[in-house]
Amino acid sequence: MMQSIRIAVTPRRARGRYGVEIRHRGFTMLELMAVVAVIGILAVLAVPTYIDRIVREQVKTALALADIAKPPVAASWSLAQTFPVDNAAAGLPAAEKIVSNYVSAVAMRDGAIHMTFGNRASSAIGGKILSQRPAVVEDAPIVPIAWVCGNADAPDKMKAFGENRTNIPDSLLPAECRAQKR
Numbered sequence: 001m002m003q004s005i006r007i008a009v010t011p012r013r014a015r016g017r018y019g020v021e022i023r024h025r026g027f028t029m030l031e032l033m034a035v036v037a038v039i040g041i042l043a044v045l046a047v048p049t050y051i052d053r054i055v056r057e058q059v060k061t062a063l064a065l066a067d068i069a070k071p072p073v074a075a076s077w078s079l080a081q082t083f084p085v086d087n088a089a090a091g092l093p094a095a096e097k098i099v100s101n102y103v104s105a106v107a108m109r110d111g112a113i114h115m116t117f118g119n120r121a122s123s124a125i126g127g128k129i130l131s132q133r134p135a136v137v138e139d140a141p142i143v144p145i146a147w148v149c150g151n152a153d154a155p156d157k158m159k160a161f162g163e164n165r166t167n168i169p170d171s172l173l174p175a176e177c178r179a180q181k182r
Contacts, residue, residue, distance in 0.1 A: 052172060055122045059130060060174045062102045062121075063149065066113045066132050068092070073111050073134055074145050081141050083111025083134065083161055112162025128168045130177065135160040150177030 027035075072090035076083055084090035087108050092098065095107035095116075102125075104118025112133045117125040130150055135158040137143040146155050150173050154160040170178045 051122075051124075055124050055172045056174050058102045058121055059117075059125065059168070059172065059177070062100060062115060062117065062130070063132075063174075065098065065100045065103050065106060066115060066147075068098065069106060069108055069113045070145075070147065073108075073113075077111075077134065077136060077145060078141055081138075084108060085110055110162045112164070114165050117168075124172060125168055129165045130168055130173075131163070131165045133160045133162040133164060149174075151179040152177055153180055 069087075069090060069092055072092065073083055076090070085108075087093065087095055087098075087106075090108050092106075092108065095105040098106035099119065101119055102117055102121040103115050105116040107114045107116070112131050115130045115132075117128050117130070132150075133148045133154075135146040135148050135154040137158055146158055148154050148160045148164075150166040150168070151164065151170060166173075166177075
């Protein structure tokens with residue numbers, strides 16, 4: 001009778017010193033480099049977006065400082081249908097005295113409030129100006145003033161007064177201060 005011979009094929013394993021079997025675990029250098037490359041690409045894409053968000057938050061935080069100049073403008077409009085020509089006419093301190101963490105001056109010209117960024121503001125907006133302009137219904141002074149921020153358009157049937165000196169790029173402005181694309 002013939003006997004069949006069985007040959008078992010098993011994967012070859014490396015043997016180290018003294019015949020101890022070595023198992024290879026972990027990643028190859030190529031796999032690690034691929035992971036690092038992917039992480040690097042994601043970081044390059046995320047950092048500018050994160051920085052823009054920080055700048056937009058600084059602008060949004062600074063908007064509250066203009067609230068001290070809004071009541072005199074509203075009072076002037078409701079009483080005489082005119083706007084204060086400057087800080088002194090509105091009963092406000094000099095522009096350089098109205099400051100905050102991100103704003104170095106708040107100046108009023110013909111009812112418009114112009115905030116100059118400085119102090120601890122990001123270098124992307126340092127020295128730049130954001131304007132807030134009063135918008136009114138000219139023949140109905142009882143209608144409250146709407147404030148137009150930056151490059152935004154005045155509401156329908158309202159007219160914005162004062163010059164818009166905003167020189168901050170739209171991408172760094174909060175949504176309420178951007179020009180609407182039609």
